[in-house]
Amino acid sequence: MSRKIVAVVPAYNEAAAIGKVVDEIRSFDPSIDVVVVDDASTDETASVAHAHGATVLELPFNVGIGGAVQTGLRYALEHGYDFAVRLDGDGQHDASEISKLLEPLERGEADLVIGSRFVDRGGSYRPPFARRVGIRVFARLVSILGGQRVTDTTSGFLALDRAGIELFAAEYPHDYPEVEATLVALRSGLRLAQVQVEMRERETGSSSITFVRSLYYIVKVMLALLMTSLRRYPRLQGARR
Amino acid sequence: MTPLRISIAGVLASVLLLLVVLELIRGRRLKERYALLWLATGVVLLVLSAWRDGLNTIAGWLGVTSYPPAVLFAVATLFILLVLLHYSTVLSKLTDENVELAQRVALLEERMSRLETSGQVMEQPTAHLERVD
Numbered sequence: 001m002s003r004k005i006v007a008v009v010p011a012y013n014e015a016a017a018i019g020k021v022v023d024e025i026r027s028f029d030p031s032i033d034v035v036v037v038d039d040a041s042t043d044e045t046a047s048v049a050h051a052h053g054a055t056v057l058e059l060p061f062n063v064g065i066g067g068a069v070q071t072g073l074r075y076a077l078e079h080g081y082d083f084a085v086r087l088d089g090d091g092q093h094d095a096s097e098i099s100k101l102l103e104p105l106e107r108g109e110a111d112l113v114i115g116s117r118f119v120d121r122g123g124s125y126r127p128p129f130a131r132r133v134g135i136r137v138f139a140r141l142v143s144i145l146g147g148q149r150v151t152d153t154t155s156g157f158l159a160l161d162r163a164g165i166e167l168f169a170a171e172y173p174h175d176y177p178e179v180e181a182t183l184v185a186l187r188s189g190l191r192l193a194q195v196q197v198e199m200r201e202r203e204t205g206s207s208s209i210t211f212v213r214s215l216y217y218i219v220k221v222m223l224a225l226l227m228t229s230l231r232r233y234p235r236l237q238g239a240r241r
Numbered sequence: 242m243t244p245l246r247i248s249i250a251g252v253l254a255s256v257l258l259l260l261v262v263l264e265l266i267r268g269r270r271l272k273e274r275y276a277l278l279w280l281a282t283g284v285v286l287l288v289l290s291a292w293r294d295g296l297n298t299i300a301g302w303l304g305v306t307s308y309p310p311a312v313l314f315a316v317a318t319l320f321i322l323l324v325l326l327h328y329s330t331v332l333s334k335l336t337d338e339n340v341e342l343a344q345r346v347a348l349l350e351e352r353m354s355r356l357e358t359s360g361q362v363m364e365q366p367t368a369h370l371e372r373v374d
Contacts, residue, residue, distance in 0.1 A: 060345050061338050175274065216277070223273050223280075227266050 002031065003082040005102070008072030009036045009054070010065055011089025015043040021087065022052040024095035032098070035075055036089065039068040045089070065156075066177030070169065073160070077169040085159045092199045093157040100195045101159035110193035111164045111236075112185050114150070115157030119196040134214075138179045138221065145229040146186030151194055153179040163236055164190055173224060176217050180224040187228065189235040243293050243309045251290025251313055259283035278327055282320040289313055 007025045011018050018036060025034050036049035040062040050056045057071055069086060076084040083105050087093040097115065104110040118139075127135065138153045156178060160168065167188055173180045186192060262279045265271035289296050290313065300309035 060341050174272075219277060220273050223266070223276070227263075227273070230267050231269075 003106070004080065005029075005032045005083045005085065006072075006076045006079070006081040007032050007034045007098070008069060008076065008084055008086045009034065009049075009089050010039060010068035010072065010086075011036055011041065011045050011049065012039040012062070012065075012068070013041045013043050013045060014089040015041070015045045015048050017091040018045050018089050019048045019052045021089055021091050021095070022049055022054045024091075025087070025098070026053060028095040028098060032085075033081075035072050037068040037072045039063060039065070064175045066172050066174040066181075069177065070172040073165050073169040073172070076165050081162075081165065083159060083161055084165050086156060088156045092201070094198060094200065097157075097197045098159070100197065101157070104193040104195070105159055105161045109191065111161045111190040113159040113193045113195060114152060114155055114182070115159075115197035115199075116152035116155055116194040117197065117199055118151040119194050130214075134218065138225075141222075141225055142179060142183050142186070145225060146183050148186055148192060150182060150186075150192070153182045155197075155199075157197055157199070167236060176221055179221045180228055183225055183228045184233065187231075187233045189233075243296055247310045247313075248290050248293055248296075251310075252287060255283050255287035255290055259287065275328075275331070278320070278324050282317070282324065285320065286313065286317055289316060 009018070009021060009025075011021075014021075022034050022036065025032055034054040036046070036054040036056050038046040038049065038056055038058045040059050046056050046058050055075075057075060059068065059071065063071075072086070073084060083102060085098050085101060087095065087098075093115065101113045101115055104113050118135075135152065135154050139150050142153045143149045164185065167185065167190060168181065171184060173184075182192075259280065262271065262276055262283065266273060266276050289299075296312055297309045300306070300312045303312065305311050
């Protein structure tokens, strides 16, 4: 039985990269529907994505990466998709690795699969020192608070089954969402799997996290993790098949 | 010197502020983004209330010799001004976004009614997803 799969691609001013991203997903598996969520870009992101065959959801104003991803997941929920894969619009995620993320879902072993850069010690991703420390601290915190070892909480490359789509469609942080969302998933009882992926250097544009924003990022995420672990979450039944 | 009772009252008030803000976040009635300034306010007031020598020193720098707790009021007022200013910018942004949403809804409604009267019934949302595998 084939499953309905959607690729959710949030994009902000990625006109130079988005066409290739859409093409790669479609050539990897033509049966995957590609939904580009254009977060009020000021360039040609939406029209380029549309020209390459993606369904485009255009937000009326910038709502931030989390709100954009959630828009795509609400689309997935409304249109009855079984699985949703999230990739970034800048081309850093390799579409040919989508199958690795989908495997645990197809075997019914996980509700959320994270493409991690650090499952294998030998992974080639070597971020700058400060970022490496940050990634490790967040991963350790989420592991402790969530009760399961998580190696990469800042990855934007992930796949969800129906239970995961439902959870994140209802509840997903709006800014810098990945770390907090991972903990929300664990506390809600989603089964988490991690697979090793490689991430490419950005081809165009620059990372959205500048030095000035780092402080806000760290404080906001720490506070959100603390609050998330103080909230009660209804334990979801993982999608049983 | 700062009277001890003022220090105690200051500590209690700032701890109360911190607890209320944290509980509002936990109950999802306040977003982290809009809570950070309030938390900074609470922490700074807590430190200035509890650290009595510090308050006296700062008061000395500012030339407040007769009544150091005045510095507490000044700092609290400054932070409240900051919070208000921040909220004014947030309010302005929300106003713009709200107008834009209303305009888009008006345009969409006009488009919908034109499509309906011209007989082009909107296709079912899921129709284009059905494919032959």
